[in-house]
Amino acid sequence: MRITGLTATPVAVPFHEDELWAFGGRRGLVAILLEMTTDEGVTGLGEASAYPSADVVMAVLRSIEPFVIGEDPFAVERIMKRINVAGTWHHVKATSPAIAAVEMACWDVVGRVCGQPLVNLFGGRVRDRVEFFYYLSRRPPGKMADDVRRGHDGGFRTFYLKVGSDDPAEDIERIEAVRDAAGPDARIRVDANEAWSAGEAIRIVRSMERYDLELVEQPVSGRNLTEMAYVRGRIGTPLLANEASWTRYDQLEVIRHGAADVLSVDNQMDSGLLNLKRSAGMCEAAGLPVLKHSLGELGVAGYAAVHVMAATPNFLYANQSYASLLADDVVESGVPQYADGTLAVPEGPGIGVRLDTERVARYAELYQREGHAFAFSDAAGLASTPVLPKR
Template sequence: MKIVKFETFPLSIAYSQVEHSSRVHRGGVSDVVVKLTTDNGLIGWGESCSGADTASIVAALNAMAPFVLGQDPWSSEAIAREVFRTGLWDYRAMTGNYAFAGIDMALWDLCGKDCGQPLYRLFGGALRSEIDYFCYLAQGTPESLRRQCAAAVKRGYSCFYLKVGIDGAAEEKMLEAIRAAVGPRGKIRIDANEAWSVPEAVHWLTRWHAAFGIDFAEAPVKAFPLSLMKELRQRVPVALCANEGLERQSDTVQMIASGAADVLCFSSYWVGSLRRFHTLSQMAHLYDQKVCKHTHGEFGIAAAAAHHILLTLPNATDGAQQTASVLADDVVAGGLPVATSPRWGLIEAPGLGIEIDAEKLQRYHEAFRRDGQFLPYAA
């Protein structure tokens, strides 16, 4: 089995609500879908994260194509080595990882289809029968937060996630509304996207944990130097989650070994492949750290790939991150279970176990060609 065709489709799909944080303000997701076709007719699908600029990811994928065409999909590690070492993408690690992650997903999709097995079985089999996902709340008035939470509680959500770090006084009122709406057992997680200094983080986390019970705080301060997170971890009663600062394999290894975080929030985008994500998550387990699957904003292809890995991890948290519930549409035929529910069970179809809606693929490809990407600084 050899790969004979390499295609890329940059897509733009709108959110049903604006994503607003201390770092981004955007109205949807623009990613690049990768389609690999083999000489025996199998098709593998993947999704590359756009990061800051979708066009640069398309260019990177085109540069990687010669290392993929003509190769056996079962040689994914050899392909990755050629891309990063011979192709020199290890000198542009983040762009390389964001782009290659989509190729890697498509290679694994082909392998699963070739042997007739769902992806999670190729990574050691499932350790759980389902994964719990979070409710992604939109910043707004306290009444808006109450409405969002009340609707989510009815759908069975137990983990609620709010971006913070913009206006502490306003966010305190939002958190008060969230706690009132979700009750004492609902988990509240916050993400400051590194907006705070250490003193600011100490102030807000100590205050909010006492008042509302914060389950964990994601990226409260800059990840590097590691001394910032380590100092904060000693001064607050809240579990800390690292996200920014896990941009490469070496960064993730440093964070794990440092003990600066209780939870790692990352995905194959950060480290370039599903195998690396799986391996580094297992390493975190040896250090008694949890892993919360991250989303940059993603379509159902990347969501399905990560879901397979989560099923196999001994240290996966509940409240895994997803954007399916806030996307206006998707290219996965029939959508994903987490578009309307917090839980997603085993996927038993081969490979990624999803089908792509060809009409929607073309529609949102045309939307990208017509309107461009959803910029991270414009709704």
């Protein structure tokens, strides 16, 4: 069996409302949908987050195509080695969601040919459903409650909000509002996106802890693991690595430095689903749980990862999801249906989803017309946050 072609389609799918973080914001998400054709008529689906931009992902896809076309889609390791070594990505010491999308499409082909859902090819089920958090948009503290109730009514138990805004007192007011609305049993997770210096992180996190935080995500720079370990030792809340733990090499250093209690892992940022499993395995050996980070994913990438998370024991925390933000999706089954904050593992072969061609066309057109408004880069963010840490 041989891979005969890769077709990439950027799409822009709107959010119900803007996503805002410590240094920027966006109206919706851009994803690059990948269709991998083969000489036996089986087509596999992949999806890349548009990180750092759709243009870069499209350029990477073009550049790695020669290492993929003509290969056997079952030879996942060999294809990845060709891209990384012959393509010299190993020297760049970086990766791209484009590479992850190619790997994802290979697995979709493999699953379809075998007639098996991916979960059965990644170790089999250790859980039938995978839990996700509820992402709370940044609003004035007095307006958080409605959003919390929507998540609560949807059965979500973990609420995630960005902190690290220009006014820490307002962040604390937001957390108080979330705790009031969510009740004592809800889990509250905060993400500072590296906004604080070590001293400020310790002071601010300690003042937030009276609201019983589940995890504090990346309070300080992810590039200074000594500082992360220092902060971790001086706060009462478990520390979640994110910007510090993009790849397996980064995760190894986080483990060595004792810099986190929980690690974010992400196939989009580390060349695919096989590495997602490897990341989790490395952390499991170190006695650490993991959760899946997301740059914002539609049904193809979202469900691809669900298979691996369902087959991997130490995904013990609610994983990242854009369920509360996304207004639509591009798969035939539509917006994923969460029950009690969880998604079921698809039963069909491969990833178990198909593209809705009408929606793909609509959102491809939206990308062409207004894609810039959906990008990660935000000039306004630079004006308000010229440097990190903020204080």
